Amino acid sequence: MTTLLTPTTNPGSLPLLPRPSSISxxxxxxxxxFSPLTREDIILDLKTPLLSIPGDKYLDEVCSWCMEWRPAKKDVYGKGKTPDPEDVEKELKKCTGCKVVRYCSRECQKHAWSDHHKLECPRYAALYPRVLPASVRACVRLLLLKERLPKALWEFGILKLDDHVRDFESEGGERWGMINLMAKGAHGYSGTELSEREVRGLYCMILTNTFAITPPTSDVQIGLSFDPLLAKINHSCCPNARIDITGKEAAVTAVTDVNVGDEVTVSYVDTEMNVEARRKELRETWFFECKCEKCKVELGGGKWKDGMLEDIKKSERDVPAGNKSEEVRGFVVEEMD
Structure with missing residues (x-):
């Protein structure tokens, strides 16, 4: 199930609503x-984000449907030795058509085929043994799925996300050249009717709105995940939530108390870094200056302490209701299988 924000349905079906943000x-x-939340409560559980793409180094080890990671056992068996039957049984099976993606079961292969891979397979096969980078594979899949997606999802969920094309272009240099090359490839390999300029914007949007997929017992980034709902969550260096993406599922989990009316935020960077390092990474990757309370305290020479965010939120809730931004009219939630 992909959950998205559109102007069409009942707002009561999702615990998150879009409003103007003082952050961005x-x-x-x-x-x-919805009931107030405490630390480790689940705010939102997405069973199937829109895109789940194995990383370049993990195509042979990650099921391209359920995203289960099965690390390859290298140099375990010497010459003439027989592999353990259990290890052989656990090996991912390669798609015989494109020879690029792999699956852990026949069921996963069937799901992927009907969902998207029958559109990708001939394109991957024509390129083999060359393999497109993960970001380009994500862009190609999104373009191939465009006609299947609800119009509201494309227009309100995807095209409304920041793509930072102007920022990338202003920066110029090697990265901008690579973006143009990758976007041109996505445009050509997908066969889309969109212009190269539109595909470049979509590619930049993917670069700045995806999240890493990590296994439950490791911090290895085995792939990338994209969902327009998750991408709408703003950054804070003192967030009240985190996004956990394990396999094909994504969860937004509270890391502090969350009350009705609170903006849900996550950190795009490692909050343990010092303020200068955090702001540098945010500028270079997402092109903004963080103005969260933690940055203000640390830039002023102070030290951020646990509990400060709750104190700030309490003081904000004490502000008279008439001084707060009004909710945007017409944005609600749609769900699709």
């Missing part, structure tokens, strides 16, 4: 009608 543009706020 629009953010997602904890909706009325």
């Amino acid at each position: 543009g629009f953010g997602l706020f904890y909706a009325p009608g």
Whole structure:
């Protein structure tokens, strides 16, 4: 199930609503009608984000449907030795058509084929043994799925996300040249009717709105995940939530108390880094200056301590309601299988 924000359906079906954000543009706020949350409570559980793509180094070790990671056992068996039957049984099976993606079971292969791979397979096969980078594979898949997706998802969920094309172009240099090359490839290999300029914007949007997929017992980044709902969550160096993406599932989990009306935020960077390092990474990757309370305290020479965020939120809730931004009218939630 992919959950998205559109102007068409009942707002009560999702605990997050879009509103103008003091952080940047629009953010997602904890909706009325839901109980207050404490640390480790699940705010949102997405069973199937829109895109789940194995990383370049893990195509042979990650199921391209369920994203289960089965690390290859290298140099375990010497010459003439027989592999353990259990290890052989666990090996991922390569798609015989494109020879690029692998699956852990016949069921996963069938799901992937009907969902997207029958559109990708002939394109991958024509390129083999060359393999497209993960970011390009994500862009190609999104373009191939465009006609299947609800119009509201494409227009309100995807095209409304920041693509930072102008920022990338202004920066110029090697990265901008590579972006143009990758976007040109995605345009050509997908066969889309969109212009190269539009595909370049879509590719830049993917670069700045995806999240890493990590196994439950490791911090190895085995792939990337994209969902327009998750991408709408703003950054803070003192977040009240985190995004955990394990296999094909994504969960937004509270890391502090979350009350109705609170904007849900996550950190795009390692919050243990010092303020200068955090702001440098945010500028170079997402092109903004963080102005969260933690940055303000540390830039002023102070030290951020646990509990400060709760104190700030309490003081904000004490502000008269008439001084707070009004909720944006017309944005609600749609769900699709």
